[in-house]
Amino acid sequence: MARLEIKSVSKTFGAARPADGLSLAVEPGEIVAVFGPSGSGKTVLLRMIAGMFEPDDGDILVGGRSVIGAPPERRGIGMAFQNFALFPHMTARDNIASGLRAKGGSDVAGRVAAISRLLKIEHVLGHAPRELSNGQKQRTALARALVGNPDVLLLDDPLRNVDAKLRYEMRLELPNLLRRGAAAVLYVTQDYREAMAIADRIAVLIDGRLAQVATPADIYAQPASVAVARLFGDPTINLAEVTPVAEHGALSAVIAGAKMRLGAGDGAAPGPCWLGVRPEDLAISSVSGEDAIPARILAITPMHEKAVLLLRLSDGTEWLAALPPDAPLGAADDAVFVRFAPEAAMLFDRATGLRIGPSHRLKAA
Numbered sequence: 001m002a003r004l005e006i007k008s009v010s011k012t013f014g015a016a017r018p019a020d021g022l023s024l025a026v027e028p029g030e031i032v033a034v035f036g037p038s039g040s041g042k043t044v045l046l047r048m049i050a051g052m053f054e055p056d057d058g059d060i061l062v063g064g065r066s067v068i069g070a071p072p073e074r075r076g077i078g079m080a081f082q083n084f085a086l087f088p089h090m091t092a093r094d095n096i097a098s099g100l101r102a103k104g105g106s107d108v109a110g111r112v113a114a115i116s117r118l119l120k121i122e123h124v125l126g127h128a129p130r131e132l133s134n135g136q137k138q139r140t141a142l143a144r145a146l147v148g149n150p151d152v153l154l155l156d157d158p159l160r161n162v163d164a165k166l167r168y169e170m171r172l173e174l175p176n177l178l179r180r181g182a183a184a185v186l187y188v189t190q191d192y193r194e195a196m197a198i199a200d201r202i203a204v205l206i207d208g209r210l211a212q213v214a215t216p217a218d219i220y221a222q223p224a225s226v227a228v229a230r231l232f233g234d235p236t237i238n239l240a241e242v243t244p245v246a247e248h249g250a251l252s253a254v255i256a257g258a259k260m261r262l263g264a265g266d267g268a269a270p271g272p273c274w275l276g277v278r279p280e281d282l283a284i285s286s287v288s289g290e291d292a293i294p295a296r297i298l299a300i301t302p303m304h305e306k307a308v309l310l311l312r313l314s315d316g317t318e319w320l321a322a323l324p325p326d327a328p329l330g331a332a333d334d335a336v337f338v339r340f341a342p343e344a345a346m347l348f349d350r351a352t353g354l355r356i357g358p359s360h361r362l363k364a365a
């Protein structure tokens with residue numbers, strides 16, 4: 001059992017700076033998802049930890065000892081990648097055993113059998129990779145990463161190339177499987193749902209910097225910035241440019257002519273902001289009122305667990321509302337009124353993008 005610590009790590013490739021002062025610690029038995037847009041530096045981070053190349057600055061420690069300069073096989077790290085990276089000429093059994101054999105481990109056959117049972121691939125151990133389905137390849141690659149009981153487990157988008165059904169199943173199974181060995185797990189994914197389903201904490205990487213490291217619930221309810229807020233949620237968060245005003249210690253902002261009460265902030269007017277409201281926090285009705293934004297329904301998309309309404313507010317802004325499918329939805333071109341609770345409004349500084357003030361969403365939940 002060992003802690004993984006990444007301390008002020010930076011890496012530059014020409015004009016690209018995929019790691020810019022990254023600091024993060026992962027405890028034994030903890031799963032931290034590294035999530036961020038394409039090109040944000042996720043793979044570079046994993047490769048530096050694995051020892052495929054070294055950082056320009058900073059330190060990486062496993063169990064309190066720096067691994068900088070140590071060869072990959074001496075770092076106590078297991079890895080699995082999105083393209084599986086299995087040796088094509090070896091059976092699944094030999095692929096799984098390859099790392100153990102290289103290290104001269106004991107009871108290789110017994111350990112391979114045990115991990116294969118756990119991953120339900122015992123029946124294909126004699127097959128070559130070309131004879132395996134993508135799901136079986138992915139389980140074989142995971143088995144190879146897990147079999148040596150590594151201190152640190154690095155998984156680079158391991159479910160990207162498997163079909164939707166298996167991905168769903170594996171999202172349910174993986175957390176228990178990964179926690180068995182009490183490794184410190186870094187799990188890279190481009191899918192925010194996968195990050196939320198699998199991880200204890202999510203490290204949001206944007207342009208080589210950690211924009212936020214927090215639990216999935218906190219990141220959703222209290223995103224540190226408008227960029228983080230936009231990465232989590234489907235449909236994505238609705239935004240409006242506002243300049244809130246403070247009256248009697250309470251904030252409000254005018255959106256498309258309607259004066260909306262805001263629960264965010266500390267009651268002082270914060271200057272120009274982005275206001276963000278999640279689609280599921282909007283209520284739609286045919287009843288007008290001072291606290292309601294006039295809008296028109298442009299389109300309704302029924303989905304099995306929700307209906308998504310595309311709305312045009314009276315100032316031309318387009319917002320999305322996500323409603324329970326049994327809610328009265330109206331029809332395209334209907335005039336409607338949009339409301340949200342003051343606690344549902346988040347405010348982000350327009351210049352920096354950072355969220356303003358304490359969130360009231362958690363209190364409301």
Ligand SMILES: Nc1ncnc2c1ncn2[C@@H]1O[C@H](COP(=O)(O)OP(=O)(O)OP(=O)(O)O)[C@@H](O)[C@H]1O
Nearest residue numbers: 013016018036037038039040041042043044045190
């Ligand atoms: N070996 C390398 N040489 C030069 N530039 C590199 C190298 N590896 C990565 N980069 C650059 O570093 C940046 C981050 O790349 P990285 O592969 O870490 O992104 P990512 O977040 O994993 O993206 P994706 O989700 O698409 O896999 C990119 O601009 C990439 O072009």
